[in-house]
Amino acid sequence: MQQPPDGPRYWDPVPHIAPVFGSLPARQLRPAPEYVFCGNWEERNWRNVPGPFYGAMTDSCLVGRQSAPRHILYCDDDDYGAEFLYRQPHTVDELRDVLAGMRDDPWSGWACDGDSQWTPDLVRAWWRDRGRLREWILRKQKEWGSEGLPTDEHEGAGLTDYLGYLDSELARDLRCYMYFLENGRGPIGDERLPAL
DSSP: OOOOOOOOOOOGGGGHHHHHHHOOOSSOOSSSGGGGGGGOOGGGOSSHHHHHHHHOOOOOOOOOOHHHHTEEEEEESSSEEEEEEESSSSSHHHHHHHHHHTTTTTTOOOEGGGGGGHHHHHHHHHTHHHHHHHHHHHHHHHHHHHHOOSSTHHHHHHHHHHHHHHHTTHHHHHHHHHHHHHHHHOOOOOOOOOOO
């Protein structure tokens, strides 16, 4: 998403969930948000980027990236594969992709209550621990580079995208999100953003 000329802003996707769900093609199973967002904060995947959406006890089934390749990644470090969100949606089109990917999780392990869980201090703590995330990404890139991709041909591109995001726009996005958490709205113009 291109930022407006008067500075970074935060786009709140939560008010758009129901309308976007209504615009998605009908499915036989889990067609409504109440059947998708059953994840628990205590079970969230530590790799999720702070924001309203997060993956908790999900099962990847290797389907989330088919709909949202710039937002959803898989991890296979546990006994089961899991999905997590590495970029929060910034537009209605991105939200549509993310919700379509989340809807395909057979465990209904996604959640959209992050705004009531995250605090600026928790966001800062997550950011301070980003070295752990970087190590995980680099290890996965090395493993999958030598052993082949365990999931799909685009997973390596997703890891590279996450690493690039971690090193560039993510800090700004987190500062805008912290502003939203503190003020109930995104920053406007040159309003001062909280420090990470």
